[in-house]
Amino acid sequence: MNIIIAGDGEVGFHLAKMLQDENHDITIVDPHEDLLKMLESSTDILTITGDSSNPKILQDAHVNKADLLISVLHEQETNLLTAAVGKKLGAKRTIARVSNPAYLYKSKKELFQGIGVDEIVSPETIAADDIIDLLKQAAATETFKFSHGLLSLFMLKIEENAYVVNKSLNEIAKENPNLQFRAIAIYRNSKAFIPNGEDVFQPNDLAYVITKPEGIPQLMKLGAKQQIEVKNIMIVGGGRIGKRTAKKLEKTLNIKLIENDKKRCELLAGDLDKTLIINGDARDIDLLEAEDIQNMDAFIAVTNNTETNIMTCLHARKLGAKKTIALVEIIDYIDIAQSVGIDTIINKKLITASYISRFTHSAEVTMLKCLSGIDAEVIELKAQSKSPVIKKTIKELSIPEGSFIGGVVRNKQAFIATGDFQINENDKVVVFAFPKAISKVEKLFKTKTWF
Structure with missing residues (x-):
């Protein structure tokens, strides 16, 4: 698949490297020439320096031959314009990253589709929703649902x-x-x-x-895990993730939100009805103790600073918080954060990659999760008619090395995969796969054409 990625830093670079590992042809457009030179030195990815919303730049990237145009800059307006212009110039499918959750409403999506933006992804919204799901299964480190x-x-x-x-x-x-x-x-x-x-x-x-x-x-x-009944939550960081998490939970849970910026605190106080807003520095242990950290069922650090999130979670754990969740934006820090005792890691790059990657597969992918801390994916694929995966038991299949079938959903009924289970047409199959195995796994689920 020919893919153009418009970015302005790490999100675009992470996507490019991940998709290149899955044997796609990648071109990345970025305004930072020095960063692109670093990328070129370590990969074979084609790079173009410039403004992705400029038609000339997109034409230089051969957007008319692109199967997919992905725009993940920090400015949502640039992403929407890039997608719209790219579609007009011939891109088959376009995806834009946005930060405003209101853009996810059906009416707004239809409006954007009308100007050429096929799909919209909001990493902050997905992150908040992931946190809420994790609090429902607080004993788990990471969770993800397939087939509802x-x-x-x-x-x-x-x-x-x-x-x-x-x-x-x-x-x-x-x-x-x-x-x-x-x-x-x-x-x-x-x-x-x-x-x-x-x-x-x-x-x-x-x-x-x-x-x-x-x-x-x-x-x-x-697993010797005791389910935690979450009633009391402390959130550090009043940005989009922290605000959305508090907004969705404040009617049923007791929430305290610590934010260092006074003006932002005033805005939060106007938007949140039942959340206690505290203006202060969460790195201050005396403040945490004064706000009853020892009785918190969950501590969620989602500031824009990875080091602050890790440090405050470690303090909270030591002071008695039962579960800690940290936003860790530096991917190299994920393994470290998990090893020092932070329960759950949230990363917006992986969230964005999970959403976008399902549009890059040749087989019919219905759900996909990029795992935190390891270079692997868990994919839900639909078995097509006449595909190699059907009409044989799992033990009779030539499962690609580096992949594993975990479960199957058939007619709203779930099955745990065993060697004697036979996959049928239209089954949804959940597969764990390392990057090098993904393209081979896809072939198993596609209709086999005879010439």
Whole structure:
């Protein structure tokens, strides 16, 4: 697929590198010549310096041959203009990043589609919604729903006292014959791998699991996780993510929001009805203690500063907060943040990539999640007629190395994948895959054409 990415920094670069690893032809347009030179020195990506909303620049990028034009600059107006101009010049599909959640309303989407903006993504809105979902399953480190929750991805840290410690997957399955979940990957010592039946869980492993809703209680029990009933929340940072999270939760939960900027506090006080707004520096331990941090069920740090978010979460954990969530925008810090004890990491680059990546696949992808901290995706694909994946049991399939089938949804009923399960046409199949395996996985799900 020919893809043009318009960006102004890390989001665009992350997308470009990720999509290049999936064998797409990438051109990136960015106004910063020095940053593009750095990118050129480490990749084979074609770069063009300039303003992406300028028709001449887009023509230089051969936008008329683009299967997909993605605009992810910080200024939403530039993104919308880039997408509209690109569509007019021949791009097949366009995607624009926006920051205003009002643009996500159906009426606004239809308006933008009328001028050539096919899809809109708001990373801040998705981040807030992800936080809310995480608070519903507070014992999990990461969650993601497939097919409206018929199957879910859970990432759990294995505690030292967990039942599964020092047990192989085969032993666990033998002792628990009716499991409604399946481990699809393990992250250990900064390396992810797909486990086989003989692999043994170790303390501090991060286990990625596909589960049915009825399997969640048993999953938590075997992982020695106690579900946290979240009532009291402290949010640090009154930007779009913090504000949206508070707005959606303040009617049912007790929320305190700490913001360092006094003028922003005044604006927040006008927008939020039941949230207590506190003007102060969350790095001040005395302030945290004065605001009853020890009785907080969840502490959420979503300022624009990654270091502040990590540091305040560590203070909150030490002072007694039960769950910590940090916005970590520097991808290289994700592994560090997880290793020092922060429960959950939110990253807007990965959120943007998860949304956009599903439009870059040749097979029919219905949902996709880019995982935090490891270079892998969990994809929900629809099995097409006459595709190689149907009419055979899973154990008879030639599953590409670096991929694993975790579950299947058929006619609103979920199944945990086993070797004897047979995938049918129109089934939605949840697959874990490393980048190099993704294109091969797609071929399994596409209609095979005979010449």
